[in-house]
Every structure is written in structure tokens, then in C-alpha cells.
Amino acid sequence: MKAPEAGKPARAAYALVLPAWLTLGVFFLLPLAILLVISFGQRATYGGLEPIEDLGSYLASGKFLANYARSFHPIYLQILWRSIWMAVVTTAVCLVISYPIAYFIAIAAPARRRNLLLGLVVVPFWTSFLIRTYAWMFILRTEGLVNKLLMAAGLTSQPLELLYNDFSVLLGLVYGELPFMILPLYASLEKLDLSLLEASADLGAPAGSTFWRVTVPLTMPGIVAGIILVFVPSLGQFVVSDLLGGAKTMLAGNLIQNQFAVARNKPFGAAVAFELTAAVLALLFVYALYTKRKGQDVLL
């Protein structure tokens, strides 16, 4: 076969990238564009979209931005702020739990156990997320497993309220997102050259110093990837807060879902959804710039 001319990507290369672009276009960019258009509209009396008689005067009146203006109302800002806060806490807790686990699998555990342990991390994916979240309800409710054990052990006289509060929502979020933190951390820890840890010890650094000065900086790409993989879905979550939060805890995900399914205000739901997506894309863009500047691989 003839090699393609230098400097000119072969036509075959474009052909190979085409399916990926098509998928991205049809299933991501196109819906996003539809979302954007809807978000500029107005809710009709019985749901759906109010037809626009005169596009010129509609745009001139500034009504197309009404949904966005409404989303900055303190009630909604509070929900958004709560969502961001929950996502941040979820991400932080996941990071703190996952790092030792990933470190153990990648470095401390014997090499022949590595695949088994990684398998165990992935095993929960074999069961639907919804079912696993329901399972948490059975574990946490007042007549649930935890309360039964606590009472049987005589530690409490009456059941604790473990369900339908911020704790249970956080627990569900952390539980669900944990593998998405462990896997990228494992990937970067596994590539870590262990002689660098020995060199650090040789130069006089105790274990803690070695961790902060060598291990953490060198696994930063995995840490950042894990943070993004956990933070982004946590921000849009609505199943967990619905089931484990008992509809008491309203998050941005619930707000959007409500606008579409309950309040039937599609334009407003679309506006909030678009804002959230834009924020996440901005975050990813910053990350891409950061890795490019550092000359590292972009993991996402």
C-alpha cells in the first residue's frame, strides 16, 4: 500500500473519524441546538410551545431571554447553589475514598490480584443504577437493615432517620460515582514509576512528604479526570435526590426534570438545562487548556 503524502491527512483518516463526528452531531450537538431554540420560546397555556407570530418583534421585545432571566431568581439560584455544593462534596468524598483504594490496587496489591480487584470495582455496573438506589432505600429506611442492626445491638432505642435527608442523598451520590473516580486514579497510579518513590525516600523524604511532593503531582491528570467524571454527573443527578431525598431535596437535575415532566414548562427547563451544560462545557474547556499547557495527554 502507498503511504499517504506527508502533510496531507489521507482521505481514509477523515472517513474513519466520520462515524464519531456523526454520532456526536446527531446525538449531542443537534439535541443541544434544539434545547437552545426551545429555551428562547414561551410556554403555551396547556404546555408545549406558544407559537410566535412575528419573530422580529419577539426578538426585539427581549421576551426570548425571559426564561434565562427567571432562572436567576433567588429560588432557582438557591437550588443551583445547593446542587453545586452537593456535587462538590460528593466529588471531595469520592476523591478521599478512592485514592487509597486506587493506590492499593495499582501499587500495594500483588500484581496477580490487580484484575480481580478492578473487576470488583466494576461489578456494580452489572445491576441497574435505579435498582441499586432502591436497595439503599431498603437499607436506610426506619425498618431497614441498618436500624435493625443498631437496635438489636442496643445502640439506639428507636430507629434513626437515615433516609430522606442530605446525608442519604450524599451517600447515594458518592456510592454511584465512586467507580468513576477509582478508575482514572488507578490508570494514572498504575503508570507511576515506583523508582521515583524510592528516589524520594533516598533523598530523605518521609512517606508523607513523598506522597505530597511526588505521588500527587504525578497523578494529577488522573485526579483531574476523576473530579470531572464525578462532578459533572453529580451536578445533573435527579434519580438519587428523588428516591433517597424524598423530593425534599431539590437539585438542579430535579428542577429540570420537573419543568419537563410535571410543570410542563419546556422552555424554562430547557433554559436551565442549557445553562448547566454550558457551565460543564466551560469547565471541560478549562481542563483541556490546562492539560495542553502542561503538555500532558487530554484524558477525556
Add this chain to the structure above:
Amino acid sequence: MTDTSVEIRGLTKRFGDVAAVDAVSLDIRKGEFFSLLGPSGCGKTTLLRMIGGFELPTAGSLRIDGADMTSMPPYRRPVNMVFQHYALFPHLTVEENVAFGLRYQGVDRSEQGSRVAEVLHLVQLSGFEKRQPHQLSGGQRQRVALARALALKPRVLLLDEPLGALDQKLRKEVQVQLKHLQRSLGITFVFVTHDQEEALTMSDRIAVMNRGRVEQVDEAARVFERPETEFVANFMGAANFFAARVREMGEGAIVLTLATGGEIRLPVNGTRYRPNEEVRFVVRPEKLDLRARDLARHGVPSVAVTVEERVYQGVSTVWTVRDAADERFVVYEQNERPFDEAARFDVGSRVFLSWNPKHAVVIRREASAA
């Protein structure tokens, strides 16, 4: 014992059933360039790693400058290591790499800068402070690793085959530089290598290791000229073994009967030997001569052999010959004779192998190694 830098006693490291290092005892002197030489898997690196603290011994003890270091963690040992692949921190600049350990020695910030500049100057890398390791050549990285270790002023510097990744020409240069550096600094160097020439070029003393044990510890030239065991003789390239039997022993000489007939008198102290004991002796290839006539009557060792191969290599000629017992010998001959004489024997011709008796080294049967 104040001149002992590293005192190793019965040091053993087992990985499962395998003893990587098997009851090694050594005294490494202060300020000497000491090499651990041996084939891969002989335990030299494991021994070095135990001195550095990266492996904990299964048994035995280790002292550095008199202080017990047997189970001391690496960061509390007064030794530093130059790793095989240098192990430079890729996220730090040259300067940051070299300064890495200074804070643990309580060197304050202002002094850190001058210490870094000093060692970088020593390894001729001034001006490279702000570079990242990936922007350096192999030789430069090796020097950064060296500077990083020397910045901490270790009592003992450990070097784990640090020249392995360099090309041949650069290697020769660095060998000489390292040796000079060691002389001028006066720090004890413990150097691991599998390359006998490298060990000979740089070392004051060499420990030849095999299967986790030390076969011989001696001054560099003695290891080369006076191997004590068959393994050392082989490893140092003196692979000409002659089988013989002790006939007469005296204070200053022994008389041996060669397996292929003939008697040979060697000027070694014979009191260690029993009559009729089977021994082997080695003569290095460059110390053997090929002659047309049997000189045994004149008191010169002489063994009848047949020329099997002749390889002309320009500076020297390598001859392979075979004796009556089918034993093979190699002879290196400098091509100092006139051209037509250099090829004086044809393949298949009957000639005599001879040598100066002083060059023969008697090696006992492997009983001692068991």
C-alpha cells in the same frame, strides 16, 4: 575499624525460597571506589538496595560508619543512590530535582541555592537549572542524578549500573570522570555493574558475585590476574583451564602432572595442597604463546596442541587450539611480528602452547564453593 565505611555481616535476602543474597560479609573501606561485579541475577543489585534501605535483609547486619543500619528506613540513612534509570522527578526542573532533599537536612533556603549551584558546577551542568528532565540527553540526566545525590553530601554513594543507558563512547568518558570525581570528593562509592572492563577501569577493589555469594574480593588488578575460583576466572575472561594433579609440594613451588602428560613446575606456595590432589590452573589468553618447538626440556611449560582456528583482528590475532584431551584454549597474540610471520601457523598444524610459569593461577576443584 575506623577505616570501614560499610560493614556487612552475613547479610541475606530471600525472595520466597530463593536466596538473592546469601550470607554475604564485606568490609567496604572509607573513600574507596568499590564495585559489585557479576552477571545479572547474581544478587549485586539486591545487595546494593539493602545498603540503600530499599530491601530489608532476611538475616544479617549492616553498619555504616559504625552505626547499625540493618532496618533503618532509606530516608534516615547517610547514603544516597544514583538509580539505574536515574529516577529524576519529571515534574520538577533540574534545579528542583537537585534541591529536593536539602530541606530534610535542615539546609535553609538561601543556602540551598548555593549548594545546588555548587553541585551542578561539579557535574558541569551550570546553566541547565531551569530545564525539565525530558529536555536533557541521557548523559545529562545521569549527571543530574549524580548531582542530586551528591548535594546531600552522603557518606556513601550507591550507583546502580548508572552507565548502562549510555552509548559506548560516552560511557568510557563518564567512567574516567566518575573516577576523578570520586578521588577528589573522597566519598565511598559502591558501584554495581556487570561489565568487568568498567569495574576494572574505575574500582579500587572489586567483589565478584555469583548466585548471591561473593566469590572473591580483591584489588581490581588482582581479581583480573589472580582469580581464586573457576567462576571468577571465567567471568574475567581467563577461560584457559588446564587439568592437573599435584605431584610434589614445596614452600615455593609445586610440581604438577598435566592430564595430557608432562610435568609443570609452578611458583606457588604448595603447602596448601595434598599429594595427588586434582587441581586446575588458568592462564589468561594474552599470556599464552604458540611455538613451533617443544621447550619442555628447557624448563618452559609446553603442551602439544593443534591449531583449530586463526582470526586476524588487526591489532591482534586470536588463535583457538585443542590439546590431546580435546580441551580447547584461546590465545591472544599482539601483532607485533612482521606481517608474514603473524600467520606463521596454518589451521591443523601441530604446535606447542607455552607460558611463563608465573602467569599460571592454581584454582582448586569446586569443593570450596559448595
